[in-house]
Amino acid sequence: MxxxxxxxxxxxxxxxxxxxxxxxxxxxxxxxxxxDLADLIDEDAPAPPPPLTEWSADHGLLTIIAERLGDLLAATAQANSGKKVPSPRPLPRPETALKRKVKRRREYKRELIRDRLAKAKAAGRPTMSDLAADPMHALTAPRRRDGR
Structure with missing residues (x-):
């Protein structure tokens, strides 16, 4: 100081x-x-992933073990109850530049499809979701070669 x-x-x-x-x-x-700092933080924001500088092979192995244990607990709860038990969420891992790039590309494609569907709907053209919701479409749609 x-x-x-x-x-x-x-x-x-x-x-x-x-x-x-x-x-x-x-x-x-x-x-x-x-x-005071806690009051400034958004509670709904997801927690940031752990930093790559603090991640080691031990952290990775312990994360895998914890996830497998969660899978076993979910399977046991599913077997012992009549209700569907949700699968446990994967534990956070460090986020690399490549993962962020893949995530941005996926978001870009999702936005592109959303924009195209909005333009098609504005132009009055039917979209695949409109056809899937139409019960008559199943009767008039051509059958695939595999018989489905």
Whole structure:
């Protein structure tokens, strides 16, 4: 801290050092326990994935074990009850640039399809969802070669 006040360390460098502190640091613990900061955080926002810098092979293996245990618990609950038990959600993993790129590409394609369907609907052309909802379509649709 002395270097920050004497000018040996710039504010930007100090903030970079603070940002690189691990999640189990005293600062992270103090921020997690701060009521005023908690009021500013959106409760509905999903939790960020764990940082890649803190992820190790042990974390990966423990995550796999925890997910398999969740699958076993869900299967046991399903077998012992008459109701459908939802599958457990996968545990968070670090997000790489490649995963973000694939996610952006998927979102782009989804938006493109949504826009095309909206244009088709605005032009009065039927969409596949309109045809699937039409009971007469099943009678007039051509049959596939496999007999379905």
């Amino acid at each position: 002395r270097q920050l006040w004497t000018g040996e360390l710039g504010i930007r460098e100090a903030l970079n050092l603070i940002d690189r502190l691990p999640r189990h640091s005293h600062l992270a613990a103090a921020m997690a326990d701060d009521d």
